[in-house]
Amino acid sequence: MSRTGTIIVADDDAAIRTVVRQVLVRAGHEVRTTDTVAGLWQLIEAGVGDAVITDVVLPDADGLDAVPRILARRPGLPVIVMSAQNTLATAVRATENGAFEYLPKPFDINKLSAVVSAALEQSQAPARKTAAKEEGDGLPLIGRSPAMQEVYRTIARVVPTDLTVLILGESGTGKELVAKALHDLGSRRTGPFVAVNMAAIPRELIESELFGHERGAFTGAQARAIGRFEQAQGGTLFLDEIGDMPMEAQTRLLRVLQSGEFTTVGGMRPIKADIRIVSATNKDLRRLVDAGLFREDLFYRLNVVPLHLPPLRSRVDDIAELATHFLRRAEAEGLPAKTLEPEAILRLQAHDWPGNVRELENLMRRFAALERSDVISATSVEEALRSERVPAGRAESDNRGLAGSVEAHLARYFDTFGDDLPPDGLYERVLAELEKPLLLLSLAATRGNQIRAAKLLGMNRNTLRKKLNDRGIDAVALRPAGPPVGRSG
Numbered sequence: 001m002s003r004t005g006t007i008i009v010a011d012d013d014a015a016i017r018t019v020v021r022q023v024l025v026r027a028g029h030e031v032r033t034t035d036t037v038a039g040l041w042q043l044i045e046a047g048v049g050d051a052v053i054t055d056v057v058l059p060d061a062d063g064l065d066a067v068p069r070i071l072a073r074r075p076g077l078p079v080i081v082m083s084a085q086n087t088l089a090t091a092v093r094a095t096e097n098g099a100f101e102y103l104p105k106p107f108d109i110n111k112l113s114a115v116v117s118a119a120l121e122q123s124q125a126p127a128r129k130t131a132a133k134e135e136g137d138g139l140p141l142i143g144r145s146p147a148m149q150e151v152y153r154t155i156a157r158v159v160p161t162d163l164t165v166l167i168l169g170e171s172g173t174g175k176e177l178v179a180k181a182l183h184d185l186g187s188r189r190t191g192p193f194v195a196v197n198m199a200a201i202p203r204e205l206i207e208s209e210l211f212g213h214e215r216g217a218f219t220g221a222q223a224r225a226i227g228r229f230e231q232a233q234g235g236t237l238f239l240d241e242i243g244d245m246p247m248e249a250q251t252r253l254l255r256v257l258q259s260g261e262f263t264t265v266g267g268m269r270p271i272k273a274d275i276r277i278v279s280a281t282n283k284d285l286r287r288l289v290d291a292g293l294f295r296e297d298l299f300y301r302l303n304v305v306p307l308h309l310p311p312l313r314s315r316v317d318d319i320a321e322l323a324t325h326f327l328r329r330a331e332a333e334g335l336p337a338k339t340l341e342p343e344a345i346l347r348l349q350a351h352d353w354p355g356n357v358r359e360l361e362n363l364m365r366r367f368a369a370l371e372r373s374d375v376i377s378a379t380s381v382e383e384a385l386r387s388e389r390v391p392a393g394r395a396e397s398d399n400r401g402l403a404g405s406v407e408a409h410l411a412r413y414f415d416t417f418g419d420d421l422p423p424d425g426l427y428e429r430v431l432a433e434l435e436k437p438l439l440l441l442s443l444a445a446t447r448g449n450q451i452r453a454a455k456l457l458g459m460n461r462n463t464l465r466k467k468l469n470d471r472g473i474d475a476v477a478l479r480p481a482g483p484p485v486g487r488s489g
Contacts, residue, residue, distance in 0.1 A: 003120045004028040005050030010040040011082075012059050015222045016105075020053065023109045024116065030192075032231075037061035038200045044070050046180065046195065049077065051100075051119045053112075056083035060200075067097040075333055078119035082107060141174070141181055142325050143318035147310035151178070158305050159185045164257070166242075166302045167280035169309030172358030175280035176240060178309060183236040188276055191235025196228045199241040206249045207265055214266035229262055232275045242302065243283035243294065254298045277302070312353040312360060316436065317472065319360065320345045326361045330368035338368050343378035346444035350437045351385055378444055406434070436471045439464075443473075 007024050011017050012035040021031045032048055034040050037058050043049060052070065054063040067079050078100035094102040100122070101115045141148070155178070158165055165182060167175045176195060183193045201209050212227030228237060239245070245253070256262045257277065261270040279302050288294035312319065323340055331337045340348075353359055363384060367376050410430070414422065438457075446452040454464040 003117070004030075005120050006030040006032060006048060007116060008040060008043050008049040008052045008054075009033045010037070010052070010054040010058065010063060011035065012055065012057075014225050016055070018223045018225055019109070020112065023112060027113050027116070029116070032194075035059065036200055037063060037066050038197065040066065041069075042176075042195060042197060042200075044073055044077075046176065046193075047074075051116060052077060052079045053116070054079065054081060056081060059202075064093055064097055064099075067094070067099050071098050072333070078122060080115055080119060141177060142322055143315055144321070145310075145315040145317040147315045148318060151307065151309060154305070154307050155181060155185070158182065158307075160187070162187075162276050164276070164302055164304040165278045165307055166285075166305070167278065167307045167309060169280075169282060170311050170356055171282050172356035173309040173311060174357050175282075175309060176238065178307065179236070179238040179240075179278045179280065182278055183238075183276075186236075186276070188235050192232055193236050193238065194228050194232035195238040195240060197240045199244040203246045206246060207252060210249065211252065211262050212264040212267075214264050224264070227264065229256070229273055229275065230271065234274055236276045236278055239277065239279040241281060242279040243281040243285055243288055245294075247293075247295070250295045250298050254295060254301060257298075257301045312356045313351075313433075316349045316440075319349050322357060322360055323348060323364055326364035327368055330365050335365070335368040336374070338371060338374060338376055340376045340381075341378065343444050343447055344376050344381045346440055346448070347378045347381045347385070350440035350444060352437070432471060435467065436473065439467060439471060439473060 004027070007029050009017055009020050009024075009031055010033075011020070014035075017033045017035070021033060024031050032043055034043065035058070037060050040052070040054060040058075040063070044052075054066065056062060056064045064081055064083075067081065070077060070079055079098070080101045080103060081094040081099040082103040082105055083094075084105040100119050103112065103115065141152070159182060165179075167178055169175055179195070180193060183189060196209065198206065208225070208227065210227050210229055212225050212230055215222065215224050239253075252262070256273050259270075260273055262273055263270055285294055285299050285303070289296045289299055312322075320340070323345070327338050327340070348360070355362075366384065367380070371380060373380075439453075442453045442456050443450070446456060450464055450468075451461055454461045457464065459467075
């Protein structure tokens with residue numbers, strides 16, 4: 001009996017997606033569909049799929065160019081490329097990029113089924129090995145800092161329920177990972193987890209993407225297509241970047257949350273929505289409500305349980321563990337094994353991480369691929385962070401020095417509260433944000449020597465120790481084994 005699995009189908013032609021899906025479902029496979037490379041990559045990063053079928057020409061990128069990136073992220077995952085560009089060059093590119101098979105359009109559906117079966121049979125051994133490794137990796141979220149402990153407590157409270165959760169946090173903090181944890185640990189774990197990024201879908205297609213459509217519902221709707229709500233039946237629907245949902249789609253979503261039913265675009269029959277809704281955003285939805293860009297009644301429906309994810313700069317104690325985890329993951333994917341010297345960890349902890357955990361992961365993968373030494377030094381970290389391009393909007397304040405940067409940062413902070421004031425205790429919070437990276441950088445510069453660091457900072461050692469304790473910095477644990485700075489061996 002042929003092996004079955006979960007197949008990702010990426011094609012911007014709804015009719016092709018429908019036909020391919022029907023063929024694969026009849027063969028016993030589970031199918032996840034997307035019409036963009038962004039959607040495909042989101043599924044790949046989430047660990048979804050036993051095989052991929054992708055078109056070459058997609059709206060946001062070349063599907064063929066995505067193949068090496070997919071294989072780097074998920075080694076052994078078979079990728080089948082299909083294209084109407086039936087040229088020798090396309091076929092050669094598919095082979096060179098590591099595609100398992102190339103299917104020119106139009107293709108025979110029996111041929112497609114045979115290729116998928118062969119792909120799954122070939123990937124069976126590595127797939128089982130990967131699954132076994134992942135099972136031993138422990139919890140899906142990493143970090144023991146107080147900020148993350150609060151996240152864990154909130155998750156523990158809502159996991160047994162079907163309450164709607166709104167995950168709030170900056171880009172790169174791991175909002176989808178939290179949504180997946182809510183699903184995997186909850187009562188709907190055996191059902192599907194369907195993620196949709198509202199910012200990645202053209203506004204005119206959002207309603208069709210969410211609720212599906214009937215044949216003839218609009219120009220180009222050549223067959224009935226199920227939407228994400230129907231795909232998620234019995235499981236969890238994760239609506240990422242909910243702040244980018246257009247107003248008309250917000251109205252339909254509110255109706256579903258109120259009635260528990262939805263209809264397809266162009267359809268008349270109500271369908272019961274047996275799903276849990278988890279949404280996420282990096283925007284201030286209250287400000288969007290005040291600006292008339294987000295429905296207030298929908299906000300309250302989504303915000304039943306708000307879950308705030310801390311930025312990485314607020315969970316400095318987790319950086320060493322996260323960095324090590326990402327290096328080990330890169331090693332498991334075939335990249336050289338690397339470790340971080342203590343001074344390198346100090347330098348990582350002093351960085352402000354505007355890209356949060358995602359930025360840290362990308363940096364560790366870069367080190368795993370490009371660093372020649374087995375041990376990553378503080379100098380290498382410094383050079384890598386210095387080479388990062390200054391984000392737009394910060395360059396002007398950076399050119400004005402530290403005072404200008406702080407002023408610009410505080411101005412943006414006050415702006416987020418509109419006509420209100422920030423919570424009391426602002427002075428201490430600002431002082432803590434400035435003092436902690438100063439202490440960490442000083443320790444990194446003196447290789448963990450507290451006497452030398454105290455002299456550098458212009459304070460006595462007891463004062464330094466008190467400040468380290470107040471800011472939760474364990475300098476002893478990060479102190480290098482070599483001779484202290486300023487002394488010979």
